[in-house]
Amino acid sequence: xxxxxxxxxxxxxxxEAVERLNAILxxxxxxxxxxxxxxxxxxxxxxxxVVVDAPHDVISALSGKIGSLKGVTxxxxxxxxxx
Numbered sequence: 554x555x556x557x558x559x560x561x562x563x564x565x566x567x568x569e570a571v572e573r574l575n576a577i578l579x580x581x582x583x584x585x586x587x588x589x590x591x592x593x594x595x596x597x598x599x600x601x602x603v604v605v606d607a608p609h610d611v612i613s614a615l616s617g618k619i620g621s622l623k624g625v626t627x628x629x630x631x632x633x634x635x636x
Contacts, residue, residue, distance in 0.1 A: 554608045558586075558632040561616050565599040567624020574622060578603065581615045 565571060578585065584607035591600045605612055612629060620627040 556606050556608055557612065559605050559607075559612050560630050561603045561605065561612075561619065562628050562630070563601040563603065563619055564626045565601070565624065566597075566626075567622075568599075570622045570625045571599070574601075574619060574625060577615070577618050577622075581605070581607075581611070584611060584615070 563574070565574065578588070584605045586604045586606055588601065588603045593600060605615065607615070609631075612631075616627050616629045619625060
């Protein structure tokens, strides 16, 4: 199956969602190439970028699960490679 490279940008405004978010990321860990997290204490939010190499439907499922968490926003940017 053809895969795509994508970056999922995540903003966490609800600290109670962090445990569930980490569980979701662990579930998809075989597709994750890298992850960077930035705690922005002044605004009381966390910002995470996750780079994945996965089939389009897997990326969509991951992003959707993350975005369904209360107090969490996720947006995905796909590379043009593989089109």
